[in-house]
Amino acid sequence: MLSTRTILLMHDSTSVRSDQVGANPAIAGISDLISAHISRLQYEQIPAPALDAAKRSLLDALGVMLGASGLGEGCSAFVELALTAGGSGECTILGYQAKAPLLACVLANGSMAHALDFEDAFDAAPCHPNAALIPVALALSEARAPITGRTLLTAMAAGCDLVCRLALALRADPAQFGWYTPAILGAFGAAAAAARLLNLTPLATRDAFSLTLCQSTCSAELKYSHRSVVRAVRDGFSAQAGLLSALLAQRGVAGFEQPFEGRAGLYALYARGAWDAPSLLEQLGSRFYGAQVSFKPWPSCRGTHALIEGALELRRCNQWSLADIASVHTRGGPIQRMLTEPRPQKLRPQTAIDAKFSIPFTVASALVHDELTLERFTPAALTDERVLSLAQRISFETIAQEDSAQGTSGEIEIRLHDGRCFTTRIVHPRGHPSKPLEWNELVAKFEMCAARAARPPTPAQLAHMVAVIGNLQDLDDVAAALFPTSRPGI
Numbered sequence: 001m002l003s004t005r006t007i008l009l010m011h012d013s014t015s016v017r018s019d020q021v022g023a024n025p026a027i028a029g030i031s032d033l034i035s036a037h038i039s040r041l042q043y044e045q046i047p048a049p050a051l052d053a054a055k056r057s058l059l060d061a062l063g064v065m066l067g068a069s070g071l072g073e074g075c076s077a078f079v080e081l082a083l084t085a086g087g088s089g090e091c092t093i094l095g096y097q098a099k100a101p102l103l104a105c106v107l108a109n110g111s112m113a114h115a116l117d118f119e120d121a122f123d124a125a126p127c128h129p130n131a132a133l134i135p136v137a138l139a140l141s142e143a144r145a146p147i148t149g150r151t152l153l154t155a156m157a158a159g160c161d162l163v164c165r166l167a168l169a170l171r172a173d174p175a176q177f178g179w180y181t182p183a184i185l186g187a188f189g190a191a192a193a194a195a196r197l198l199n200l201t202p203l204a205t206r207d208a209f210s211l212t213l214c215q216s217t218c219s220a221e222l223k224y225s226h227r228s229v230v231r232a233v234r235d236g237f238s239a240q241a242g243l244l245s246a247l248l249a250q251r252g253v254a255g256f257e258q259p260f261e262g263r264a265g266l267y268a269l270y271a272r273g274a275w276d277a278p279s280l281l282e283q284l285g286s287r288f289y290g291a292q293v294s295f296k297p298w299p300s301c302r303g304t305h306a307l308i309e310g311a312l313e314l315r316r317c318n319q320w321s322l323a324d325i326a327s328v329h330t331r332g333g334p335i336q337r338m339l340t341e342p343r344p345q346k347l348r349p350q351t352a353i354d355a356k357f358s359i360p361f362t363v364a365s366a367l368v369h370d371e372l373t374l375e376r377f378t379p380a381a382l383t384d385e386r387v388l389s390l391a392q393r394i395s396f397e398t399i400a401q402e403d404s405a406q407g408t409s410g411e412i413e414i415r416l417h418d419g420r421c422f423t424t425r426i427v428h429p430r431g432h433p434s435k436p437l438e439w440n441e442l443v444a445k446f447e448m449c450a451a452r453a454a455r456p457p458t459p460a461q462l463a464h465m466v467a468v469i470g471n472l473q474d475l476d477d478v479a480a481a482l483f484p485t486s487r488p489g490i
Helices: 004-010 018-023 027-040 048-071 075-083 102-113 133-143 149-168 181-197 202-213 220-224 230-250 266-271 277-281 302-317 334-339 343-347 352-356 359-369 385-391 439-450 459-470 478-482
Strands: 325-332 394-398 410-416 421-426
Touching: 027 149, 027 181, 027 202, 027 277, 048 075, 048 102, 048 133, 048 149, 048 439, 048 459, 075 102, 075 230, 102 133, 102 230, 133 149, 133 181, 133 230, 133 478, 149 181, 149 277, 181 202, 181 230, 181 266, 202 230, 220 230, 230 352, 302 325, 302 334, 302 359, 302 410, 302 421, 325 334, 325 359, 334 394, 343 359, 343 385, 352 359, 359 385, 359 394, 439 459, 459 478
Parallel strands: 325 394
Antiparallel strands: 325 410, 410 421
């Protein structure tokens, strides 16, 4: 097997096309290298910041999924389906006093992972590395108990890091070919976490990635529908695909040799072969990108956050009323343009998830209410004429962005009727590692989200979950601590 160093030394150019693999045997070892890394990774090898980030991501995701059990569009259908799946009820459906079989439960909980668009994100590349992964990790901790806290953290760190690396290696935007990558890449993180929790061999782990490639897909057409909630529930499909692939690989189903770098592998299929091997492999096993995830202070697409933050900053630092606003001009990168088009749809979004992916709506709502909370995306809030009227005056301009802030930085200019103009630029919005949410802020967010659950946990139950996650590395059985049968609502 080729080492990371060998591959990087033999690969001199900055990018590689998948159809060139046959002529470059060094590239052909990448899937083997990644699979061996995932299979053999140990808790002691993971840097402390990445382990701490994994605990923060778990707390954040658990709260967001609990909230989505009560507020998430489309999630109830997934729950109803899980409850009719039959078989043994071995895993907890979050937010309900119910259990379901492993795969059905992962589909249901996965549908909640992104439904509020409030989960963590990776600002350096467009992906949500933990959204599909955490529902799988939690369900397997029950179905394959006892799973130790250290094993769970290892699986989470491995899967999260892989999704970030897969996204960083892209050298073409799959959206231009009709694909929606957050859900596609997330499935591989789910497969990686499942493979590690199931103690799969390197070969079986590679098989799991191969089988994931056969299932993981998502059409970018979801961006153009005014009624679809697929964008909200997408990670249910990713989570189930990753887990199913790992379970099949565990049972001996053979995949193929090059799921990532092959001539018909991940990058050939979704990026027309335009990808960068060094970005995928650099410091593999010593650098874990989970430490670089951002935690959201507002429940909307991360690409809206710089503009929301800028709007709130200008609103609070200057003396003027909403009636004084003549126009609002926003600027951002090419990725953010999708948050403004089709313009009629973004000015009057029909679903909560579409509103969360609308720069005009989110910025207008933040200005009108001097905040942006979950309540600003209810059916009633979507028809608030004060917000909709202001949204009509919000425009967008595409500008170049520095690489470290692709899709997340932004500028906002508010011009008043009297001629005054206020402008600010946000490079890294709140929640970025350089401007982090503190643990107590994440706990407050967790409690706020959990209070919106279909069956909200009690304050004592919430405090228990926070304590369990805060000391996860000391647990011998995660499920016994986090999901005791006497604790309804979790």
